[in-house]
Amino acid sequence: MTSDKNGSQDGPAQPLLSFPVPVAHWDGLISGGPNEAAVGLASRPEAWATHALCVTGPARCGLTYLARAWAGRFGGQYMTAAEFGALKLGALDGLAGGYVALDDVDMIAARRDEPLLLFYNMIAAKGGRVLLVAHTGPAGWRTGIADLRSRLNSMPVAEISQPDEAHVRARLRAAAAQRFMKLSPETINYLVPRIDLSYEAIETLMDRLSGEVSIAGKAPGLALARLVLEGLDEDREEDEGAG
Known part of the structure; x- marks a missing residue:
């Protein structure tokens, strides 16, 4: 999940001890109210209107945990923006038939928009599913490719709101x-x-x-x-x- 730091005059902003990142399990998701619709839709990829779903939400809302848990539930692959950026064409093709969760997709769209377009088309052709997560919606992602922008803007988007x-x-x-x-x-x-x-x-x-x-x-x-x-x-x- 996304992390932010705040300074303090009275004590450390971060804990003195380093805690392990929790293993993401679907049953470990806190679902209800603000994220119930997003979690419910993500849990049924066979019911998606297209081969892709985007989930957005505010900072530290648990997007990374959701993406990791989703990949684990469906035997798929979770990838950060940096990991996606290191992939060659053959590796993208090998992933396209399965389930892939891409984190911080706005960064991918801005830096590697052509491979993202290719992968998006590969997923569609091979019948895979891709869960895209980012803190902003596709309309705000920077890309210079009109075809990619059109595809991203046409996919369903589920939003996680601030907590009640x-x-x-x-x-x-x-x-x-x-x-x-x-x-x-x-x-x-x-x-x-x-x-x-x-x-x-x-x-x-x-x-x-x-x-x-x-x-x-x-x-x-x-x-x-x-x-x-x-x-x-x-x-x-x-x-x-x-x-």
Whole structure:
């Protein structure tokens, strides 16, 4: 999933310990509300209107996890923009009959638009399926090839929206577990109505909280969570004042 960094005067923006990237499993997806339609459509590639589906969403919403989980579920191949960029024509042809998830496709379209067009056509000819994920929709992708632009704009697009409170609650639990922490129900109940309804806000909070836990050497209780949230609010107010 996409990562962003925020600085802090009171502590590290990132946890002091390095945590492994979680293995993406379809059953591990947090589905509902903001991403229910996108996950539901991605789960039925045989029902897609075309051989391709694009899923978009805001920063840190879980697009990479979704792409990896989808590839794993259907025995396909997950590829980053850099990995796709290194492929030769023969390798593209070899992948076209299967299931392929391409991450950060806007970067691929901008840098390797001709191979992307060729691969798109190969997938269509060989009956494969390609899941494209990016933070912006196809209309905003840079490409100088009119045929590619036309194909991208004609495929179905499913959008993941910012989280509602129920999704924030589930994401807080998942983000804590990823960092080998456990939040008490009391702590979660305190945070949910006070945190911004955005994936970036959730992950930034949990990054900061993980760092403070590493410093304090104790569990992330309500008092510590309150201090971290207040510190983030102060940082934001300072940034707004400076702007």
